[in-house]
Amino acid sequence: MTVRRIMTAEEIRRAVIRVSHEIVEKHAGTDRLALVGIQRRGVPIARRLADAILEHENTTLPVGALDITFYRDDLSMLAQQPVVKGTDLPFDVNGSTVVLVDDVLFTGRTIRAAMDALMEFGRPDAIRLAVLVDRGHRELPIRADHVGKNVPTSREERVRVRIEEVDGEDAVDIDRAPAPMGSTVEVP
Amino acid sequence: MNAAADPALFAPDDAADPNEPDRTLAANAAPAGRWTHQHLLDVDVLTTDDLDLIMQTTATMAQVLTRPIPKVPALRGWGVTILFYEASTRTRVSFEVAAKNLSADVVNIAAASSSVSKGESLIDTIRTVEALGARMLVLRHATSGAPYLAAEHFSGSVLNGGDGWHAHPTQALLDLYTLRTRLPGGIVAGRKVVILGDVMHSRVARSNLWSLTAAGADVWLCGPATLLRGFDAWAAAGVAGSRRFTVTSDLPAALRDADVVMALRIQRERMASGLLPSLREYAARFGLTRERMALARPDALVMHPGPMNEGVEIAPDVATGRQSVITEQVANGVAVRMAVLYLLAGARDSAATRESAATRESAGARDSAGARDSAGARDSAGRAAAE
Numbered sequence: 001m002t003v004r005r006i007m008t009a010e011e012i013r014r015a016v017i018r019v020s021h022e023i024v025e026k027h028a029g030t031d032r033l034a035l036v037g038i039q040r041r042g043v044p045i046a047r048r049l050a051d052a053i054l055e056h057e058n059t060t061l062p063v064g065a066l067d068i069t070f071y072r073d074d075l076s077m078l079a080q081q082p083v084v085k086g087t088d089l090p091f092d093v094n095g096s097t098v099v100l101v102d103d104v105l106f107t108g109r110t111i112r113a114a115m116d117a118l119m120e121f122g123r124p125d126a127i128r129l130a131v132l133v134d135r136g137h138r139e140l141p142i143r144a145d146h147v148g149k150n151v152p153t154s155r156e157e158r159v160r161v162r163i164e165e166v167d168g169e170d171a172v173d174i175d176r177a178p179a180p181m182g183s184t185v186e187v188p
Numbered sequence: 189m190n191a192a193a194d195p196a197l198f199a200p201d202d203a204a205d206p207n208e209p210d211r212t213l214a215a216n217a218a219p220a221g222r223w224t225h226q227h228l229l230d231v232d233v234l235t236t237d238d239l240d241l242i243m244q245t246t247a248t249m250a251q252v253l254t255r256p257i258p259k260v261p262a263l264r265g266w267g268v269t270i271l272f273y274e275a276s277t278r279t280r281v282s283f284e285v286a287a288k289n290l291s292a293d294v295v296n297i298a299a300a301s302s303s304v305s306k307g308e309s310l311i312d313t314i315r316t317v318e319a320l321g322a323r324m325l326v327l328r329h330a331t332s333g334a335p336y337l338a339a340e341h342f343s344g345s346v347l348n349g350g351d352g353w354h355a356h357p358t359q360a361l362l363d364l365y366t367l368r369t370r371l372p373g374g375i376v377a378g379r380k381v382v383i384l385g386d387v388m389h390s391r392v393a394r395s396n397l398w399s400l401t402a403a404g405a406d407v408w409l410c411g412p413a414t415l416l417r418g419f420d421a422w423a424a425a426g427v428a429g430s431r432r433f434t435v436t437s438d439l440p441a442a443l444r445d446a447d448v449v450m451a452l453r454i455q456r457e458r459m460a461s462g463l464l465p466s467l468r469e470y471a472a473r474f475g476l477t478r479e480r481m482a483l484a485r486p487d488a489l490v491m492h493p494g495p496m497n498e499g500v501e502i503a504p505d506v507a508t509g510r511q512s513v514i515t516e517q518v519a520n521g522v523a524v525r526m527a528v529l530y531l532l533a534g535a536r537d538s539a540a541t542r543e544s545a546a547t548r549e550s551a552g553a554r555d556s557a558g559a560r561d562s563a564g565a566r567d568s569a570g571r572a573a574a575e
Contacts, residue, residue: 067248070260070290083222083241084248084530120257 002176006151006159009170012132015148016045019130020052022146023099030057032095032125036064038102038114039085044165045132046101062091066100071113093122099146103161105131105188108142133172135159136186152187223531227339227346230355231399232428239364239402245527246365246520252289253523262530263290269322271313272349273299273329278494278518279349279358283326286525295322310334314341324529327351332391345532353389359493360395362524364403366517367448370489377404382442382484384476385452385501386415388463392493393452401431408434410442411452411474414463439474446484450491451476451502467500477503481511489513 007015027033030053037046043065050063069084100114115127130146135153151174153159158175162168223241225233234242252260268287272280280296287294297317299305304313310329317325323344327335332352339346350356367381368374381400387393387409400407409419419435426432436442443449454470464470481488490502490512498504507514 070252070262084245086248086251088251116261120255120260122256 004174004176005171006174007133007149007172009164012148012170012172015132016048017052019146019148020049021056023049023128023130024053024057026128026145027097030059030061032097033099034062034064034089034091034093034096035099035101036066036089036114036118038100038110039065039067039069041103041161041163041166042066042101044163045103046099047165049099049101049130064089064091066114066117068110068113068117071116073109073113087117089121093118093124096122096124097126097128098124099128099130101130103132103163104159105129105134105142105144105147106137106159108138108140111142112140132161133159134188136188147188150188152185154185223534225532226535227335227348228357228528228532229335229339229346229348231357231360231395231402232355234399234402236402239361239399242361242524242527242531243365243368245531246361246523249289249523249526249530250520252526253519259289259291261291263287263292263533266290266292266323266533267295267321268292268324268326268529269295269297269317269320270326270349271297271299271317271328273304273327273334274350276328276349278521279328279356282518282521283347283349283358283525286522287324287529289522289526290529292324292529295320310337311341314338318342318344324532345535347528347532350391352391353394354391355395356391356493357395358521358525358528359392360399361528362517362521363392363396363450363491363493364399365520365524366491366513367403367405367489369520370513370516371447376400379405379447380408380445381405381448381450382408382410382446383450383452384410384439384442384474386454386458387411387419387452388415388417389455389458390452396450397427397433401427401433405448406434408436408442408446410436410439412464412470413437415458439480440483443480443483446488448489448491449476449481449484450493451496452493453495454497454501456497467497471500475499475501475503476506478506478509481506487511491517494518 023033024030035046035050037043046063050061054060065086065088067085067087069082072082098118100111100118102110105111111129118124118127128145129142131144132148133151134144134147134149135151137153137155149172151159153174160173160175162171162173164170223238225238252258270280270283284294284296302313314325324347325338325342325344326347326349327338328349329335329351332354334351335346335348348355348357350359364376367376367379371379383393383396393409397407409416416435416437423433423435454464454467456467458464459466476490481490488511490506490509492502492507492514494514494517496502496507496514498507506512
């Protein structure tokens with residue numbers, strides 16, 4: 001197995017700044033805009049996006065945290081219950097435009113669960129999706145509105161995002177297992 | 189309120205990465221410190237890691253309960269049967285609300301209106317319940333050890349909702365959670381906790397002894413000598429061999445500087461057995477009154493597992509006073525039971541098979557020892573309960 005770095009700390013920083021501009025541009029401002037990180041690495045990324053937006057728009061956006069554990073479609077398939085980390089949405093979801101933030105977009109099942117979880121709190125005007133890495137291989141009709149980096153991967157590979165607030169450093173690596181014969185690489 | 193206000197929400201841990209598909213999670217399963225129990229029969233087998241995990245999960249469940257729709261789909265499609273052979277309001281309803289909040293399908297059986305009244309045995313009833321689709325069984329029974337027997341015949345998870353004088357694990361857990369949310373800094377260790385009243389007949393007291401001493405509390409059992417029988421020997425042997433507690437009939441000594449006073453229900457039927465002369469005498473000598481609470485610390489908490497005999501073991505003004513957390517205990521009961529149901533639902537596959545084998549072994553050991561209790565250390569107090 002080989003490990004390949006696909007984003008350095010500096011690249012992550014620039015991607016976050018670019019995405020923060022895209023979010024404000026797409027929404028044409030910051031009115032009733034909120035960022036919601038998906039536990040756990042989505043949360044610090046959402047907070048960084050908010051910091052970047054504060055810098056160039058001079059507005060503090062509400063930042064929430066969403067735990068999707070209870071909404072997973074594979075709970076009955078797991079050998080152990082995942083640890084629940086909690087949800088905190090410090091704004092009224094009704095009428096807001098909520099940007100979900102996560103580290104990796106893969107099958108899309110996490111995002112499906114996150115949308116279900118969010119809807120329990122109210123009826124947002126719109127839900128958008130920002131991710132640091134899109135690695136392809138969707139199993140549901142879901143796409144990201146804002147992507148830090150598109151990374152072609154094969155299914156067997158593992159994308160590891162490390163975020164300083166959680167892991168002590170910023171980096172995105174791919175653990176590249178030798179691709180089996182006949183496996184397909186998907187370009188997101 | 190900003191999300192950053194609650195550091196617990198963002199505490200790092202080794203949770204599986206939700207971005208990975210389930211096959212990856214399965215491969216990464218069972219890191220150290222995760223839930224491994226198939227059943228919840230008593231708190232005695234729970235490690236401090238287990239207790240911490242339950243408390244942490246309970247906190248997130250309490251958060252779910254504050255939502256406009258206090259319901260999550262975690263146990264969708266799970267059959268949960270609540271089988272109570274003894275009267276109960278709060279425990280039964282609390283389990284039912286907890287299971288429904290997790291979207292489980294709940295079936296309630298009151299023994300009086302079921303085939304039990306036609307003489308069906310416990311084992312047959314459990315087999316029937318399982319055949320009808322239950323994956324979790326919440327059992328209350330007047331006989332100590334009944335849930336252990338049930339666990340041998342039920343392939344899902346058995347939750348003890350109270351058995352005889354032996355154990356009431358979810359009550360002990362909700363008491364621990366209440367203390368962790370109400371004591372300064374959430375620190376139970378070193379706090380003086382007095383359990384007052386009919387200790388001998390109390391499964392609440394027995395289960396609380398395990399969890400409170402595990403949490404490091406300084407536990408005092410207090411009541412008339414006739415209602416403390418057997419506990420001296422257990423106190424001398426220690427809980428789990430090393431955790432000591434104090435047994436006394438000296439009420440002022442027990443209450444002095446107490447941080448927590450937990451009054452137990454006096455069951456009227458105890459009068460008949462000659463253990464107590466009269467309710468009035470008990471109230472006069474051991475009733476928790478405002479004057480007696482003055483001996484405790486000024487901010488001491490008052491607890492009661494319910495149902496209360498106001499004016500007997502606890503004065504009405506103490507039960508509803510500023511220091512009382514009795515209604516919080518009831519509210520926390522739902523969150524704790526949601527947490528336990530959720531965690532037990534994860535105990536399947538390898539963990540489940542391992543434990544059911546272990547349960548069978550220890551059950552065999554219990555039978556041969558002539559007592560149905562789950563630990564030898566408890567024999568002196570517990571064997572009486574099994575009889």
